[in-house]
Amino acid sequence: MTEVQGVYATKFKEVIEANSDHKVQIYPFGTLGESVDVMEQAQAGILQFVDQSPGFTGSLIPEAQVFLMPYVLPEKQTEINYFFKNSKVINEHFPKLYADKGLELLSMFPEGRVHITTQAPFESPAELNGVKIRVMTSPLLVETYRSFGAVPTPLPWGEVFGALQTKMIQGQENPMFFIESTKMYEVTEVITDIGHNIFTTAVMANKDFYDGLSDDDQALVQKAIAEATDFILDYQQGLEDESIAKIKAAKPRIQFVSLAEDKRAAFREASAPVKARFVEMTGQSGKAILEQMEADLQDAKGK
Template sequence: MTFKKLTGLILIAALSLTIFSCKSSNEAPEAEEKKGATWRYAHEEFEGDVQDVYAHKFKEYIEQNSNHTLQIFRFGELGESDDIMEQTQAGILNFVNQSPGFTGSLIPEAQIFFIPYLMPTGDEDVIRFFRTSVAINEMFSELYAEQGLELLSMYPEGEMVVTADTPVRSPEDFRGKNIRTMTNPLLAETYRAFGATPTPLPWGEVYGALQTNIIQGQENPIFWIQSGGLYEVSPNLTFTGHGWFTTALMANQNFFNGLSEEDQQLIRNAAAYAFDYITEYIPGLGDAMLEKILEAKKDVTVTRLTAEERQVFRDRAEQVEKRFIEMTGERGEKLLDQFKKDLENVMAGEV
């Protein structure tokens, strides 16, 4: 057992003891409400990364507008992504911020974000889509609720960029490469279509696997490539334009439903406040982080696919969309239809 895993188990035990103590307390409910509660929130990223920035804005609103406090746990402090989701569903954590890349095993329809070339590439277009999409803001809530989760917000973090041991411009360049993917069946389908061998790995193993050539590449937004130091062991960056990294904030539904209407609205307002902040924060972040990477390591290469090169990958993406519908059935097909309508409205300037 690793030190990080052991530390996480100790923290989980402490949190569980805190919950038990609160439930068995004889303190009057009125006094407890006046004093405020301590809520627990975990996310998947490091200090200063996008999810961490969002979490602290959420915390800021909660603590400035109530007597409650928010305790934030970053990546590794309570385990990997699967661990913090299990803890949220069990009620040990109140909130979890997790990508559909990991939630896809629970909610297959959430894999829609991994259909390549479905999303636009421009920052402002993507942000407008997340603000106005019927699919995101209305249809997803029911899907998350079926898993005991209250969906509070979905937001974009950045364009996905592939890093590899050699530059990539075509499916032929992917041939023979093990590309790390999240534990997401549709993402694996994407890299098969692109010509690579998808290799699911938890985040904690990625750097070492790149360093030892167990895998030859991976995908992430630029800020994550920079903060995780992935460019040090995988120095060839390719902007394929195939998608954006998306994440979602959820609450344990039993916890949320047990709150007063005032606290429920407080949480919704905090999620909206953090969303507004993060959508102002994201534009330009990728360029700034890429500049840091290029300053830190001079042999990093940057490849931006031409329209013709992208089209080769786009043609292969059609089979991924078909696979999504096979995985999710009629419900997934309806979601995809609405998703496309929402995107058409954005690109036509109608919202």
């Protein structure tokens, strides 16, 4: 429960239980199956709430993959926080898309910069040629890593560590805290930041369940969501540096690489066509989502 999502869920539980007679039971990731199993349980009403990245819901809600698009989200933390709390695309557009799938979108929040773990260093798309990188089951992530020069390999999370151990794949991507907490560094030699994305997650409720709550209980859920979101944004300050220190202590020989802007430019250029592929995959709905997101990000600049 020390993962970002676990900390968020714990805060949500605390607020609900402190302000009502309701009890919240938390199931850590992996205890109820893989991501596809958990989403099916939430849609069926077996689970009342679920926290899942758009990377896993890409086939269910293709437009949600906009959060996986490389080099779109800002790197400045204050701008990221402002965008996630105030953007129209999150607060107005996405709730309708999730509702169509039987889900009430309650919140989206960032979990930290995405880093790529590999067995050898790389500084250009050419140096990733033939390297098998595990990605979430998202068509857009497949397109992104193909543009980066790698061989994208969709795998359920439960298979990743073993696949790296057996050299079936050579790398994967995740925020630094997750690389540390899952001990992914044990089967990794290099951790690289190319500045391409922020890991995003979405908190949802089964829509029938949520709509059946009293006005007071819906207000309580919204209060708990708001407090948990504020809490988790503060909680993450310094988390990446702490995780790096823990990894260095556990494996001193591991290499940390942050590509300079001139090196990142090659990845930006190579992945530029991914934006057009997103629109091809999602049609007019996706095009409207992308345009609103770009307007929201422009609004967040300098905040």
